[in-house]
Amino acid sequence: MRVLITGAGGFIGEHLVLRLAREGYQVRACVHRRHPEISVPSEVQVVEGDVRNRSSMKAAASGCEVIVHLAGKAHAIHEVRADEDEYHAVNVEGTRHVLDGAVAGGARRIIFFSSVKVFGESSQGCIDESASPQPATPYGRSKWEAEQLLNEYSARGGLTSSSFRLPMVYGPSHKGNLFRMIAAIDRGRFPPLPQVPNRRSLLHVENLIDATLLAIRSGGPLRPCYVVTDARPYSITEIYESLRKGTGKPIARWRVPAxxxxxxxxxxxxxxxxxxxxxxxxxxxxEKLIGSAWYSSDAIAQDLGYRPLIAFTDAVPEMIRFYRASLQ
Structure with a gap:
């Protein structure tokens, strides 16, 4: 089976390319630009493509049975009007171009990596797919609009699709928020946080790939969207203490009051x-630190047998090793 992965040069994309190649799939990795840092197995076909260009997406998708669409503009903490325009161009119209390529190339299934941002920014209770989308940011709105495009194209027949609504994805080789948190803790620049009983969902990259493989292999119908998370949510206290322990710091004797x-x-x-x-x-x-934002992945567990195997504490040693190696 030939699988196209858009956004293959990013953190998630690189892990997905390697895993699918190991599993024996014919992988076509679509990157915006080739660069020396992209290292893939020799059997992987690497192609350049820009989701903003319809013809390049048609060329990339040609002959692929399944498409995993990762390419997009990630959310920014401080969004400006220029970001909003780019969200629409890349996340919405770019998805339309990928869908056009999927239809023209005869793909039977497309998996789109969306975001829990379609639900809004935070919650006190656990949220699942039944909750009404209430995106509060331009990024969240762009992901919701892209999801609706998938539903529209699927309704025409011939192409099945599902949107994976993802919380923050973590793992080794990712220089995101957790990497910066590790660096700040290691350098003594991250104050001891108050013990807050909040709940935040996260997702290890390998758990995400497990879910993706289940969706690729499934011969049955898929729901329009699935929330995908680790087995349980975490408190910021648990995250902070795990990273502190991983960097060799002693247990904090004091805490900054909330x-x-x-x-x-x-x-x-x-x-x-x-x-x-x-x-x-x-x-x-x-709010991102001490607020709650937790979600249920029961639907994908029920439909596809998803069982996340890696917990945050399991992943900390490898993330610390990656951080240490980056200092060399």
Missing amino acids: RLLKVAARFGDVLERITRRSSPLTSPML
Whole structure:
């Protein structure tokens, strides 16, 4: 089976390409630009393509039975009008071009990596696919619009699709928020957080790939969307203490009070508005740390037998090793 992966040069894409190649699939890896850092097995076909260009997507999708569509513009903490325009061009119209390529090339299935941002920014209770989409950001809205395109094309017949709504994906080789948190803790620049009983869903990249393989292999129908997460949510205290332990730091003897953090965050909000420069702490940033945003992946477990095997604490040693290696 030939599988096209768009966005194959990114963190998730690289892991997915390697795993599918090991599983014996004929992999076509579509990257925006070739560069020396992209290392793939010799049997993987690497092609250049821009999702904003319909003809390049038709060429990339030609002869592929399944498409896993990862390419997109990631969300920014501080979104401006230019970001909103690019979200639409890449995440919405780019998805339309991939779908046109899928139809023209005779693909039978497309899996789209969406985001839990379609639900909104945070929640006090557990959310599943039955919740109404209420995207609160341009990024979230672009993902929701792209999902609706998949539903529209699938309704025409001949192409089955499903959107995976993902929380933050983590794992080795990813220089994202957790990598920066590890670096700050290691350098003594991340204050001990208050013990907050919040719940935040995360997703290890290999758990995500397990879910993707189940969707590729399934011969039956798929739901329009699936939430995919680790087996359980985590508190920021658990995340912080796991990373602190992984970097060799002792257990914190004191904690910054939550009230003080909220005051500092409000000050950061004002500072940003005045200086128009990024502040080290703002209310939205603090919400991501101590607020709750947790989701249920029961639907994909029920339909496809998804069983996430890797937990956050299992992944910490490898993430720390990657961080240490990056310092060399």
